Amino acid sequence: MSVSTSLFEAAANGLDERDRAIVLATQAGLPLVPDPWGAVGGPLGMAADEVRVRMQRMVETGVIRRIAAVPNHYRLGYVANGMSVWDVDDAHVERLGREIAAVPGVSHCYRRPRHLPEWPYNLFVMLHGHERQEVERQAEALRERLGDACRDHRILYSSRILKKTGLRLGRRPVPPR
Amino acid sequence: MAELDALDRRLIDAFQRDLPLCTRPFAAMAERLGVSEAEVLERLQTLQQGEVLSRVGPVFDHARAGASLLAAVAVPEAECDTVAAAINRSPGVNHNYAREDLAREDLARDGQVSGIDYNLWFVMTAADEVQLEARLEALEEELERPLLRLPMVEGYHIDLGFPIPWAELGGP
Secondary structure: OOHHHHHHHHHHHOOOHHHHHHHHHHOOOOOOOOOHHHHHHHHHOOOHHHHHHHHHHHHHHOOEEEEEEEEOOOOOOOOEEEEEEEEEOOOOHHHHHHHHHOOOOEEEEEEOOOEOOOEOOOEEEEEEEOOHHHHHHHHHHHHHHHHHHEEEEEEEEEEEEEEEOOOOOOOOOOOOO | OOOOOHHHHHHHHHOOOOOOOOOOHHHHHHHHHOOOHHHHHHHHHHHHHOOOEEEEEEEEOHHHHOEEEEEEEOOOHHHHHHHHHHHHHOOOEEEEEEEEOHHHHHHHHOOOOOOOOOOEEEEEEEOOHHHHHHHHHHHHHHHOOOOEEEOOOEEOOOOOOOOOOHHHHOOO
16 A cells, blocks of 8 residues: 555545544443443543444445454464465456455455565555464465466464454463553 | 353454444444443453453444555564663554464574574554554655565455354353
């Protein structure tokens, strides 16, 4: 995304200070009480309805993708997490990116810029499995689907989580901030 | 693997998206599931304490809520902890993973590979692009290493949550 696009989007989304306060107060989760909007609004000096209406607007503008119970995939047994990176022909990357996003096991699929010569990869696909062999099989299936448009790929496995804000993953030691 | 009963699974499946923005959202959830609001809240609290759920709440599109990008840096193994701590202290960093490329490590042992091994990967966020670049530059100066900047050009995922194949995971 270019600088100008992002600045344009920020303006178009029109988040004001009160919206930003709600983002900060809810990004680590809602309080689990009967009236969560009131509980969020109280410390911010906002009524429950203001919080609700502002969040509804953020849903409509796409600032909030969804409001959900967010599972911890590690605790559900998805312990192999591979960031696969692909060097895909620019002429085909958009079509193939859309196709791959719909493949089971793929949670995120992004196009990012190359930085030649040290970084030739322009498509990032996050793969999740119960073990690394499962991730390797998913990557092999993607390789076939990409065909001749793909020159090279790698899988970078997460070996340690050093920081994950808002998520409390197991009892792994977290480095002091 | 966490121990979950049928109601836990229904709760998780039903609310991977679209918690209603009504005045009593958990009461609305409860009605859909045919249980009481108090039971839904208690279950969610237990699932969150047991770390089966990382949170219940909004999932933000950080590209729209502000500015962010994926960054990477190549660090010798011995310096990883020190550099990771500096990255984590840096304002705006919200994810930081050590990543390893096993295939590349095999090639390197055989002397068949050259270039840069990016092994620390993190997401830098800021209120806008100007602050984002300032934060990246400040961190580069502190680390005395260049950062690979990988902003999102386009996101293709449809983001329907992550359907959980309970049967494959075993259990009741």
